[in-house]
Amino acid sequence: MSGIERRTIEIPEICRVEGHSAVTVDISDGRVANVQLEVFEGTRFFERIVLGHQYEEMPHITSRVCAICSTGHVLAAVRAIENIFEFKPSVHTNLCRQLMHLGMIIESHATHICALALPDFLKTPDLLDFATKHQKEFEVWTKLRNLGASIQTIIGGRPFHPVNLHVGGLSRYPLEQDLMPLLRILDESRTYALHLCDLLSGLTLPIERTAEACFLAVVPDGPGYGYFGEVVRASDGWEAPVANYKEYLNERVVAYSHAKISTHLGGKPFMVGAMARLFFFADRLGKTARSVFDKSPLASGKACSLWNNLAQAIEILEAIEQSIVFVEQLAAGGFESEGATHLDGLVKAGRGVGAVECPRGTLYHYYELDEKGKIVAADMITPSAQNTAQIELDICTVVEQQMALDPALLQSSLETLVRAYDPCNTCATHMVQIRSVKAK
Amino acid sequence: MTTTTEQKTLPCIAVESLTGCAGELLVILDNLEQLLPFVRIVSFPFAQSKNECGPVDITFVEGSVSQPHDIEKLKRIRSNSRWLIAIGNCAVWGCVQAGACSRCHVEDMLHAVYGDESPIKALPARPLSDFVHVDAMLSGCPINATQFLSVTASLLKDHLPYITHKPVCLECKLRENPCVLIEKNLPCLGPVTAAGCGALCPSLGAACYGCWGPCQSPQMAAMATILQEKGYQLDEVLSRLQTFGAPDTLFARMKPDAEVA
Ligand code: SF4
Ligand code: SF4
Numbered sequence: 157m158s159g160i161e162r163r164t165i166e167i168p169e170i171c172r173v174e175g176h177s178a179v180t181v182d183i184s185d186g187r188v189a190n191v192q193l194e195v196f197e198g199t200r201f202f203e204r205i206v207l208g209h210q211y212e213e214m215p216h217i218t219s220r221v222c223a224i225c226s227t228g229h230v231l232a233a234v235r236a237i238e239n240i241f242e243f244k245p246s247v248h249t250n251l252c253r254q255l256m257h258l259g260m261i262i263e264s265h266a267t268h269i270c271a272l273a274l275p276d277f278l279k280t281p282d283l284l285d286f287a288t289k290h291q292k293e294f295e296v297w298t299k300l301r302n303l304g305a306s307i308q309t310i311i312g313g314r315p316f317h318p319v320n321l322h323v324g325g326l327s328r329y330p331l332e333q334d335l336m337p338l339l340r341i342l343d344e345s346r347t348y349a350l351h352l353c354d355l356l357s358g359l360t361l362p363i364e365r366t367a368e369a370c371f372l373a374v375v376p377d378g379p380g381y382g383y384f385g386e387v388v389r390a391s392d393g394w395e396a397p398v399a400n401y402k403e404y405l406n407e408r409v410v411a412y413s414h415a416k417i418s419t420h421l422g423g424k425p426f427m428v429g430a431m432a433r434l435f436f437f438a439d440r441l442g443k444t445a446r447s448v449f450d451k452s453p454l455a456s457g458k459a460c461s462l463w464n465n466l467a468q469a470i471e472i473l474e475a476i477e478q479s480i481v482f483v484e485q486l487a488a489g490g491f492e493s494e495g496a497t498h499l500d501g502l503v504k505a506g507r508g509v510g511a512v513e514c515p516r517g518t519l520y521h522y523y524e525l526d527e528k529g530k531i532v533a534a535d536m537i538t539p540s541a542q543n544t545a546q547i548e549l550d551i552c553t554v555v556e557q558q559m560a561l562d563p564a565l566l567q568s569s570l571e572t573l574v575r576a577y578d579p580c581n582t583c584a585t586h587m588v589q590i591r592s593v594k595a596k
Numbered sequence: 597m598t599t600t601t602e603q604k605t606l607p608c609i610a611v612e613s614l615t616g617c618a619g620e621l622l623v624i625l626d627n628l629e630q631l632l633p634f635v636r637i638v639s640f641p642f643a644q645s646k647n648e649c650g651p652v653d654i655t656f657v658e659g660s661v662s663q664p665h666d667i668e669k670l671k672r673i674r675s676n677s678r679w680l681i682a683i684g685n686c687a688v689w690g691c692v693q694a695g696a697c698s699r700c701h702v703e704d705m706l707h708a709v710y711g712d713e714s715p716i717k718a719l720p721a722r723p724l725s726d727f728v729h730v731d732a733m734l735s736g737c738p739i740n741a742t743q744f745l746s747v748t749a750s751l752l753k754d755h756l757p758y759i760t761h762k763p764v765c766l767e768c769k770l771r772e773n774p775c776v777l778i779e780k781n782l783p784c785l786g787p788v789t790a791a792g793c794g795a796l797c798p799s800l801g802a803a804c805y806g807c808w809g810p811c812q813s814p815q816m817a818a819m820a821t822i823l824q825e826k827g828y829q830l831d832e833v834l835s836r837l838q839t840f841g842a843p844d845t846l847f848a849r850m851k852p853d854a855e856v857a
Contacts, residue, residue: 220617223738
């Protein structure tokens with residue numbers, strides 16, 4: 157033999173993901189030798205930005221980490237700080253926050269599925285092509301996105317970077333007349349969500365199988381399907397309070413990326429997000445979403461991370477059903493009047509963790525306050541950082557299955573795979589590039 | 597919807613991002629139906645995979661310059677664009693990442709967040725106009741969709757838009773809100789923040805926290821004095837005022853002894 161064949165697959169910048177990222181795969185002697193998912197989004201040092209600021213400013217500052225899941229950052233910050241003050245928000249406040257969160261789930265999932273993930277399957281090269289040749293899908297996206305944006309505007313003041321959610325409560329609670337128009341839109345939106353579920357269930361995937369995943373998700377408070385809780389569960393049977401996140405998430409800095417990488421106990425990669433949540437809690441879904449789930453490939457339990465797109469569509473459907481219930485409860489009113497949020501007597505020094513299931517998975521915020529409520533230490537772990545190790549593992553599995561394919565096809569499979577995780581960095585140009593090197 | 601042949605003759609626009617939260621990209625995406633009949637989108641990497649890098653009539657750029665890579669990209673964008681429009685607080689002022697850079701050194705932040713051996717190249721976050729000529733600046737965090745569409749409409753009619761930098765208080769008074777600074781003693785930054793949001797926060801009974809960046813000739817010293825009179829400590833006041841990227845030079849008179857970058 158003349159020598160070992162070595163190849164490098166490089167995807168220098170992946171389009172249609174939030175943020176700037178690239179993939180490099182080294183193949184040596186028919187095996188994947190190395191995989192790197194590089195995030196080269198400029199760093200913004202949020203853990204440092206917040207130092208010296210007051211606790212009340214945290215929702216406003218940390219929402220700027222990411223627009224599409226800004227509501228998630230706001231709620232994680234609020235929960236962490238309320239934990240420090242041992243403050244329990246009112247029923248009214250909780251309902252508003254839950255509805256707000258569902259608005260984000262709907263808007264974020266709809267944008268991810270339709271604008272970022274679907275073009276791979278519909279083969280649309282640009283937005284005009286999408287809008288003109290796939291009018292139905294374009295309409296579905298527009299309607300669902302507008303629904304999510306309206307919910308967040310009514311509760312939070314604008315479609316993202318909400319201004320109305322604070323530690324303690326809301327500065328203004330929505331009135332019956334603000335909320336009622338949502339009911340009709342929610343009702344009509346069911347068909348759009350069902351359309352997405354049908355479309356995605358019927359897709360032929362370019363990838364048969366990905367790596368077997370260990371799932372992690374927060375166990376929702378209360379009996380229903382939900383996004384807030386204090387305990388995290390793993391599919392290998394382990395559970396822990398989210399407050400102990402530092403013990404079970406091993407975050408490390410890697411030379412090739414601006415995103416830190418997390419692994420679970422003992423360095424094991426894991427997956428968070430819609431697929432993980434459904435894995436544990438599909439039995440908590442309402443009737444409509446449950447019947448879609450039962451008939452879907454997700455119920456069969458075969459490992460393929462690409463089904464995360466479908467999992468998100470099912471969550472949209474469930475979010476619509478849940479929103480109807482929350483809107484009805486809120487509109488019925490009868491809450492004790494809240495007034496402004498009075499926390500003055502509660503401010504004290506301490507540490508607290510807040511975890512929230514965001515569209516892409518579990519988000520952790522940690523703060524340490526001094527006795528005046530000033531931030532002295534902070535930490536934020538995003539779902540995308542947690543998924544990175546699993547994406548790398550999946551890339552490895554896919555390359556080993558498809559190594560013999562035409563390089564262009566293999567690259568497009570890899571891009572579709574990365575997009576299914578909905579990684580949140582913020583995107584750029586360039587085309588995919590493959591390089592084959594013969595080494596000695 | 598226009599056909600492909602008609603599309604060819606439309607003005608081309610590009611939507612690019614440096615370091616930010618993608619908020620402006622979402623606002624533009626949300627208003628796509630209004631835009632598509634009038635423009636050809638030749639580049640929008642966040643939302644489409646076929647992107648050209650030739651000459652463009654209007655390029656909207658979001659995000660701050662925060663790494664060497666951003667500077668190269670920005671220069672390339674400038675040389676390809678007839679009009680370069682900075683959109684969002686990040687591009688206009690540098691947003692929260694610039695706010696923090698004026699309080700601490702970027703090397704320290706790098707060290708604190710990524711540890712000793714980080715290979716990451718980071719620059720103190722700066723607005724676009726520190727590096728290239730910018731034809732118009734539309735702030736907001738995120739930008740206001742109506743303002744964005746009217747700016748675009750005026751550019752498509754071939755003239756540069758008028759963008760107001762009057763303070764938020766003006767919009768707040770027009771909405772006849774009770775003043776949260778006077779009546780509730782909340783730390784409202786409306787007097788020194790640029791309008792554009794319609795005085796969103798005070799209209800909901802909350803304090804403006806300055807997300808649009810400074811208004812024209814902001815009276816930072818007077819603002820600080822009022823907040824101190826309301827019982828806020830000077831260090832807290834300063835950190836609030838600088839959160840959304842207000843540059844150090846605006847505070848020169850207030851902090852005569854402090855180093856000015
Ligand atoms: S509430 Fe704020 S924005 Fe409104 S008038 Fe008072 S200081 Fe100005
Ligand atoms: S009132 Fe101030 S903080 Fe609120 S949206 Fe407007 S500029 Fe931003």
